Amino acid sequence: MIRSDFHLHTSHSSDSKAPMESMILKAVDLGLTKICFTEHQDYDYPENDENFDFLLDIQTYKKELFTLKDKYKDHIQVLFGTEIGLMPTTYDKCRAFARSENFDFIIGSTHIVDQMDPYESIFFETYPGKQGLTRYLEVILENVQTYHDYCVYGHLDYAVRYCPDKNYHFVYKDYADLIEEILRTVIDDGKGIEVNTGGYKYGLGYPNPHPDILKRYRELGGEILTIGSDGHCPEHMAYDFSKLSDLLTSVGFRYYTVFKDQKPEFIKL
Incomplete structure (x- = not known):
């Protein structure tokens, strides 16, 4: 069993209301041995109906995390x-933020393309069907x-989750x-990618990225592969x-990855 969830959000992220302690308690209940909270920091996120700004109060986040890390140290390893x-347009801000703290782990993600989030309908209205993922991948490459x-x-193919065309595959x-x-x-x-089980939650029938992407990553020599639920509430942890174990071994992986400092x-599947 995979016992580490390396993509989790709490009320320190704009799109979650989950108390951090409730997530830790759920992780312990699930038998996880390591978790890493990965709160959002998205500079210049466009205006949206939910009024999310995705700007992290890093000091408040750190204070709670390290307090709870110590409180539950005999039950689970909590990582920062x-x-x-x-x-x-935000590389300099992102670089400065990444270097401002001793993070155990940093996920780089693409949420905004041309000032639009694929989560919002405007993105696929602008880039219908295959054009949407093509444009999304072009920005990831940059x-x-x-x-x-x-x-x-x-989540390399995050945009796929939100394509409104029911005939799109x-x-x-x-x-x-x-x-x-x-x-x-x-x-x-020298970097890696993640397997994000949010794809299952969104009904895709596979994680993000698609197994064909995972297979090609391994064929090209990719080894660093973290596992994350992208959980924003306790019930979605380790989703x-x-x-995953059978899927990942079928495309050539024998290990998954966790990070500290x-x-x-590498941990055997």
């Missing part, structure tokens, strides 16, 4: 992380070619050139982790 939303202060790249060959350039860049930079440790 963040998920930084990357855009070409990010990984330019920005280096992260450990793994998050991800087909690897439609994006193969872009995806392979992204994966080669990540590997050459469908039971499906931004250094990877």
Whole structure:
């Protein structure tokens, strides 16, 4: 069983109301041995109906995390992380933030493309169907070619979750050139990617990224692979982790990865 969840949000992120302690207690109940909180930091997030700003109060976050880390140290290892939303216009801010704290783990993610989140309907109205994921991947490629202060790249095909076209299905060959350039860049930079089980929660039938992307990542020599639920509440922690061991071994992986002090440790599946 995979016993580490390395993508979690609490009330320190704009899109969660979950108290941090409730997440820790759930993790202990689930039998997890390590968790990493990865609260959002998304500079210049566009205006939205929910009034989310995705700006992290780092000192308040740190104070609670390290208090609870000590309180539950005999039950579970709690690690200090963040998920930084990357855009070409905010690299300098993101770089300064990433270097401002001794994070155990940093996820680099793309949430905003051309001032639009694929979560919002305007994105696929602007870039229908396949165009949406193509544009999303183009921005990821620019990010990984330019920005280096992260450990793994998050949910590489995040945009697929929100495509409103019910006839749309991800087909690897439609994006193969872009995806392979992204994966080669990540590997050459000594970074990794995550398996994000939010895809199961959104009804895709697979995690993000798609198993074909995971398979190609391994074929290209990719080894660093963290596991995260992207849970924003206790009931979504370790979401469908039971499906992952067989899936990952079927595409060539024998280990998954956890981080401390931004250094990877490989754990047998």
